[in-house]
Every structure is written in structure tokens, then in C-alpha cells.
Amino acid sequence: MTALKTRPAPAGTAYADDFYTWTQEQSARLRSGDLSGLDRENLAEEIESLGKSQYDSLVSLWRVVMLHMLKFDYQPERRSRSWTVSIRTHRNRAADVLEDNPGLQSKLAQALARAYRDAREEASAETGLPLKIFPKECPYTREELLTRPFSADPEDTSD
Structure with a gap:
């Protein structure tokens, strides 16, 4: 839910008073064609928020991928199957988000840059290695992020 607004909802439950009931009333109005009773401003904001949450999900998924790739590369002695x-x-989930939301393809470079910024800081915090050890810019190509094989077994190079 986005920040609560003080705008009054047309008729029914106010957005700021009971979000769940407001959503149910608004969806019922949409389905019935009662457009005059819609809380258009808050509905528009919530729809935009839904789109942003898909973008945020994509960033979060790639952040986890990059975090474990960095840990894998910078702490080879600690490699684990869990990584x-x-x-x-997380690669699979990110692919699902992109498949379900093809419009996010145009935002992928931006999402990867944001994900790396956070992954870099987390990798430093989790490994105890200085932040400066990790490159400021993502060291992985898009192809590596998508397909590079990983295994905790040094003899296994399959993915």
C-alpha cells in the first residue's frame, strides 16, 4: 500500500480508513461498471504501485543472484550448495517476472545496476571483506548473469 492520502473516497469506505475494504468496494464498482463511484486518484496510484512492485521484485531477485555470485567469486573457500x-x-524467478511482465525488459539495465549496488554492499557486509575489494560497476555481463554455471564442487562445472 502506498502512503496514505487524505483525499476522500467518493462513496463507501475511505482509502485511509480500511484499505482492504476499500479495495473490495473499488473492484466491485469496476466490475459492475459503476465508474462514477470510483476513487480514481487512489486507484491510479495503487495501479502504478503494483507496476513498481514488479520492478522492485526484479531488482531484489537480481540482487540475490549477484550477492551469491560475488561471494562465490571472492570467497572460493566458502562456496556452498546453498549459494x-x-x-x-533467483535466476528462474527473475526470468518468470520478466516473462510475466515483458514491459520490464526496457528497465532491465537499470534494475541490474540497482541490484548490483546493493549486492556489492551486502557482499562486503556478509563476507567481512572491504567494500573496495568489489568493483564499483558490475563485473558480470548480462550473459554471465543469465547463464554462467555454478557448482560448489570444484570438479563440477555444470549448472
Whole structure:
């Protein structure tokens, strides 16, 4: 839910008073064609917020992928199956978000840059390595992010 507004809703439950009931009333009005009773300003804001949440989800998923890639590369002695599983799982989920929301393809470069910024800081915090050890710009190509194989077993190079 976005920040509460003080705008009054047309008729029914106010947006700021009971968000759940407001959503149910607004969806019922939309379905019935009662457009005059819609709280257009808050509805528009919530729809925009839904789109932003998909973008935020994509950033978050790529952040986890990059975090584990950095840890994998900068702490080879601590590699674990959980890192490789996390990379695979979050890659798949990110692919699902993009498949379900093809309009996000145009925002992918921006999402990856934001994800790396946070992954870099988290990698430093989690590994105890100085932040300056990790490149300021993402060291991975888009292809590497999508397809580079990972295994906790040094003898296994399959993904």
C-alpha cells in the first residue's frame, strides 16, 4: 500500500480508513461498471504501485543472484550448495517476472545496476571483506548473469 492520502473516497469506505475494504468496494464498482463511484486518484496510484512492485521484485531477485555470485567469486573457500541453489532459484524467478511482465525488459539495465549496488554492499557486509575489494560497476555481463554455471564442487562445472 502506498502512503496514505487524505483525499476522500467518493462513496463507501475511505482509502485511509480500511484499505482492504476499500479495495473490495473499488473492484466491485469496476466490475459492475459503476465508474462514477470510483476513487480514481487512489486507484491510479495503487495501479502504478503494483507496476513498481514488479520492478522492485526484479531488482531484489537480481540482487540475490549477484550477492551469491560475488561471494562465490571472492570467497572460493566458502562456496556452498546453498549459494548455487540460490543463484539458480533467483535466476528462474527473475526470468518468470520478466516473462510475466515483458514491459520490464526496457528497465532491465537499470534494475541490474540497482541490484548490483546493493549486492556489492551486502557482499562486503556478509563476507567481512572491504567494500573496495568489489568493483564499483558490475563485473558480470548480462550473459554471465543469465547463464554462467555454478557448482560448489570444484570438479563440477555444470549448472
